[in-house]
Amino acid sequence: MWPSPRSPRASRSRSRASATSTSAVTDWTLDTLSRAIAARKISPVEATQACLARIAQLDAHVRAFITVDAEGALASARALQAELAQGRSRGPLHGVPLAYKDLCHVPGLPTSCGTMTREYFASTIECTAVARLREAGAVTLGKLNMTELAMGPFGDNAHHGDVQNPWKAGHCAGGSSSGSAAAVAAGFALGALGSDTGGSIRLPAACCGVVGLKPTYGRVSRAGAMPLSWSLDHLGPLTRTVADAARLMAIIAGYDAHDATSSRRGVPFYEGMLDGPVGGLRLGVPENYYFDGVTPEIDAGVRLAARTLEGLGALIIPLRVPDPRPMADVCNVISRSESAAIHARLARERPHELQPAVRARIEVGFHISAHDYLQALRLRARLTREFIADVFAEVDAIVAPAIPEPDGRPLALQIVGRPFDEATVLRLGHAYQQSTTWHLVAPTLQGG
Structure with a gap:
């Protein structure tokens, strides 16, 4: 999902700052923060402390987290800071604070899966996607709220509190990865992991105005994560920008012996392919089904986004699609x-x-x-x-609505590509964000 033109309320919200020594860490992107840490403009401890302070100040209203591991996060940040002082770096996420949907098993932290049972899910291994991010230098802030057992599209949870949409309190944050999207939108974490069985990354990303990527089945290992439907489950990233999503995808994607369904296909260098031209790519806009029931505002916003990509050289092709x-x-x-x-x-x-x-x-x-x-x-x-x-004999990707109405939340669109062609989807999304500024706008939170 990539944010499209927003409602009037959104235009009055503050914009995310570019990375400078005086800007708030929580306004940075994953990319700009990682660069600042590598350049010693800010330390992993300072970045982690900033995120924890924001969570402490604002999450009582948002309810994005089920478990905040402040002690563990700071310990990890101190260790990563010491490594930097010794001239060692684990990789592109060294010292960057992330958080994970509470169905990912993280050793030492409970995994409730949104139920009232603190230790509902147990695994003999750490969630592979989490492990890969940790090995690349990420700091774990904690575990994120979700619809109970990942069964529901709204983000409501009677046990841990309904996740509030950072753009409009009291309104749907999307589910089931509600806490993942809300935490990124609210500036609590620089990125998050969610899961998607029938929309659970895409819906929250759309509702909260962030980027969410549901990868191809088998592209990202699901080992160490609670299953909902082993035939349909996916793990994927939620971030503020497409470039950040590409970075996380490059780390979590790839074969895993712990997941028999994971693919042995090589993982492209997604970040290196972002700036490739979109000229000549065939972008389908469905003439049937996908715009049924959407508000005029959503309809116009998605079509405007398609025209933006057309202005960059993409070929817009009206398309009749099979009944979904x-x-x-x-x-x-x-x-x-x-x-x-x-x-x-x-x-x-x-x-x-x-x-x-x-x-x-x-x-x-x-x-x-x-x-x-x-x-x-x-x-x-x-x-x-x-x-x-x-x-996909007719087009290279499809652009379509993601939610039927904004109701004061960001407008959103989805880009759908061929299996294992995440690179093209990311390239189109990145091109759109490079030509617009909607992704730079952030919500104003209660208490912020």
């Missing part, structure tokens, strides 16, 4: 079946602990037959092949 409803129905059968199998013990032994809507979603899966489940898997494979063959 059969795929949505099939994926619902798969996700309900698999989530019921994964969370059956909780749903049957302690159903009173679950929010009613979550319990109802799980219970649907108990009544799906093995025949229907297997048929759904078969149909999904066929529908996927047909969509790729029909659509």
Whole structure:
């Protein structure tokens, strides 16, 4: 998701500062902060302290975090600072504070998965994506709020508090990676990890005005993260800019022996491909389905974004796309079946602990037959092949709405590309951000 032209309220909000010795660390991007740390303009400890102070000041209103590990974060920052003093750097994230959706297993921290059970999910290994970020020098600030068991699009949570949209308190922050998007938008963390089974990175990114990337299935290992639907789950980054998302993707992507579904394909140098020309790329704008039910403001904003890319040389192609409803129905059968199998013990032994809507979603899966489940898997494979063959024979990517109405939140769009062609999606998003300034605008938070 990349922010598109915003509502009038957004235009009055403060802009994120460029990286200088006097600007607030929490206004920086991942890229500018990492450069400042490498240049000794700011230390990992100072950057971490700034993020923790902002969380302490404002997160009571936003509720982006379930667990804040201030002690662990500062210890890690001090160790990273000592390494820099010795002339050692772990890589492109050395000293940069990040946070992770509370379904990623981080040793020493609880993983509630948004439930009332503090240690709901346990893993014998650290979440691979988290481990790769840590090894690249990231500081772990803590674990982020989410819809209970990642089952819901709104960001509501009766156990840990509903995540508030940083742009408009009391309004939907998107789910289920609600805390991940809100933490980035609010300036609590420079980036975050989320998960996406049926929109759980894309929806929060759209609602909170940040960049979210759902990678191709198998591109990023899911080892060490709570599954919701092993056939549909993805892990991916949420950041303030497309360039930051490209950096995190380059680190977390790639084969992992702990995840049998992870791909052995080589990982491109995403950052190095960002500035490639978009001239000649065929960008499809759907004529059917994807603009149905959206407000005139969303419709106009997405089409304006497409024209911006057209001005950079992209070819805008009106496109008839297959009806997405059969795929949505099939994926619902798969996700309900698999989530019921994964969370059956909780749903049957302690159903009173679950929010009613979550319990109802799980219970649907108990009544799906093995025949229907297997048929759904078969149909999904066929529908996927047909969509790729029909659509991506005509275009290189699609631009479409991500949410139906802004209601005082940022407008947003989504760019959809071929499997394993994240590089083109990122290149288009980066080109858009280089030609606009919407991503530089930040919300004004209550208490800030």
